[in-house]
Amino acid sequence: MPYPVFKDNREFINALKANNDLVTIEQEVDWDLEMGAIVRRVCERKSASPYFKKIRDYPGFEALGAPLATYKRLAIAMGMKPDAFVPEISNEYVKRTTGDPIKSILLDKKKAPCKENIWTGKDADLFKLPGPMVHDGDGGRYLATWHFVVSKDLETQAVNWGMYRQMVFDEKTMVGPVLPFSDMGKMFYGKYVPKNKPMPFATVIGCDPLAGVAACAPSPIPEDEFTGMLMGAPVELVKCETCDLEVPAHAEIIIEGEVIPNLLIEEAPFGEYTGYRTSPREPRTVYRIKAITFRNNPILTVSNMGVPTDEGQLLRSFSLGLEMRKLLESQGIPITGVFMLPESTHHMVVVGVKPIYSNIASQIANLVFGSKLSPWFHMVIVVDEETDIYNKDDVIHALATKCHPIRGIRKYEQSVGTPLYPFADPEDRKWSRGAQILFDCTFPLHWPKSDLPIKVSFNNVYPKEIQEKVLQNWKNYGFKD
Amino acid sequence: MAKKEYDTFVLTDLALVAEDKETEMIVRDLMPADRRYKYRSAYVFGMVSKDESKYPDRLWVRLGRGQLQEKPWSIKVIKEVNKIPEG
Structure with missing residues (x-):
């Protein structure tokens, strides 16, 4: 493989550190707005990723903020030079994602780090995870801000990974918008709801960085295979505990459950990617959870949507x-x-x-x-x-x-x-x-x-030899840039 | 005993909220015994008043896009209602 690949969030954190693009925060940080405010300021200043080591009320949990909010971090995630230009990253992305998809492989549960801890029944309680209150005025705590939701088409069995925000309502319930024209919206509202069938789902938090990129990509290729193409190696998946969905074995936290048909609960408001809270609190799609599995000392990933750039x-x-x-x-x-x-x-x-x-x-x-x-x-x-x-x-x-x-x-x-x-x-x-x-x-x-008007620029209205002479002498003239 | 605090989102005209009448609504618990449960939402039957001192607990009011109203109301939570089927 001609480039480094990070099989999980932890290897990516090490790479950010090695590239001076990580700030490790040892001081305790509150999940109630403080963490969100830090991540927001990081996004607005294009600062290094904050790595929160101590979260108030949640010993043993950690969080990574703004994991991919800059092109530098995207280049690192792609295993490229951190100072690669956008056209270089773009060309590399197109090169890797054009061709044959790379099928995922299934790991035995015993080898899957995301199965190190398994909560079911009463133990599967969303408030035992450090879901942040991201912005003041949000409708609730958003556990899922940088994550993806796995679902399967009822008829074709096609699998989708997509980012659908999820707000914690109570111990067992999350709520979020699923737009009818989205891939999951077509599956759920087009196929499960008419049959009044709950749709199994698995929310994947703290995945490897390229799985997150793939989940954002509107490609027709199944996202797990698309991730494999970006990585140049198959993604390692593992079966869920309560349904037949498969999730990345090296992810930090998996939340399993069912999307409930014909039931809507109020969700939002939430600071959105447009930089506004545009959509108001409204009845939205309901996720009922059955199990939570996670790695030892899990690292939550936290994005904070608002004004650019996140x-x-x-x-x-x-x-x-x-x-x-x-x-x-x-x-x-x-x-x-x-x-x-x-x-x-x-x-x-x-x-x-x-x-x-x-x-x-x-x-x-x-x-x-x-x-x-x-x-x-x-x-x-x-x-x-x-x-x-x-x-x-x-x-x-x-x-x-x-x-x-x-x-x-x-x-x-x-x-x-x-x-x-x-x-x-x-x-x-x-x-x-x-x-x-x-x-x-x-x-x-x-x-x-x-x-035709002639563009008047350095590159356009001077002979090549004059351009070269000026460029060669630029520092001699006294310019420092 | 210290007052409990809740908040709720009012999606209609504030003037249309029925006071002193048993009403079903969603509230968020802002002062749970275990802080990890802060912002837990629940459907409840309760009575509200725009008079802050009328009922035992404080109720903060937000509008549909999260705008916090300056003055709190008061609430008496009668019971929590389970409206969500088991998964």
């Missing part, structure tokens, strides 16, 4: 953008790259293209807005190859100068949206209705060449 925004942007890139490349569109800005809370994607035929921007927008990825974003900016899609300044410059305020903007009405869009009307949020927009920042092909 891992929800960064990883979802990363994988959404790259799944769009795969889609556009599969259709033969001459794109030069796709980058979704994490600061846009994965609402805005920038597509670079060689505009070799007219209305190529519309074709791009139609494809991505028509895909299953589309409810999660609503702005597409199409730029030509002279704009660096990874450079926000360059993208803003193109948007402000090349996009015609009428001809360059195309509106898409009556699309699928999410209840989390802060700009949406309350009624639209309730029914997951959205709208989308294309900003075409390419010059029309029918303009005479002589009329």
